[in-house]
Amino acid sequence: MTVTINVYLTLKFIMLPPDIAGHPALDLLNTYDTTNDFLRTDEDVIAWLRRKKFLGDAPVPDYAEGTLVNAAIQLREITQAVVRSLLERSVPDVLALNRFLACGTRHLQIICDHSGLRAEDCYDAKTPEQLLARVGQTVADLVIHCEPSAILQCANEGCRLFFYNWSDSGRDRCGWSGCNSRGTV
Numbered sequence: 001m002t003v004t005i006n007v008y009l010t011l012k013f014i015m016l017p018p019d020i021a022g023h024p025a026l027d028l029l030n031t032y033d034t035t036n037d038f039l040r041t042d043e044d045v046i047a048w049l050r051r052k053k054f055l056g057d058a059p060v061p062d063y064a065e066g067t068l069v070n071a072a073i074q075l076r077e078i079t080q081a082v083v084r085s086l087l088e089r090s091v092p093d094v095l096a097l098n099r100f101l102a103c104g105t106r107h108l109q110i111i112c113d114h115s116g117l118r119a120e121d122c123y124d125a126k127t128p129e130q131l132l133a134r135v136g137q138t139v140a141d142l143v144i145h146c147e148p149s150a151i152l153q154c155a156n157e158g159c160r161l162f163f164y165n166w167s168d169s170g171r172d173r174c175g176w177s178g179c180n181s182r183g184t185v
């Protein structure tokens, strides 16, 4: 008797953007660049959130398909508008950002594990906007705490990734290893 077993393997490759901005809100902007949109599906968003440590390994709630990526793109567009204003040295319109931030809810939990007792902020994740609340908070951090003149776009016209210049170096390139291969000034 011959038994045939068919094994179907689904290999799904998720491309992630360069992780070089030095600030999570600018890394969010870099999920869209001159060559790629790295946020096309809910899975792309989850992979990016995990890499940026906004999510642990726990399963993500089962949202309606496409709602997470739509919320992430909405937050990215909000961030783009805010950063554009900062780069133009004008006061950003924070209405849309505040609406997004208002979706987030968190509470304190006491964690007891092998390292002892500690308090942790826990974020609700009943909706995609709540799952993205911590990302929204980094956009708020950019607005409130960061120096607009340190928010830069790579001088390489073929690259144009955003980065935050934490040093006094006056550098104008993003420093990503693939930058030079993306064209020249």
Ligand SMILES: [Zn+2]
Residues within 6 Å of the ligand: 154, 155, 156, 159, 160, 161, 173, 174, 175, 176, 179, 180
């Ligand atoms: Zn660059």
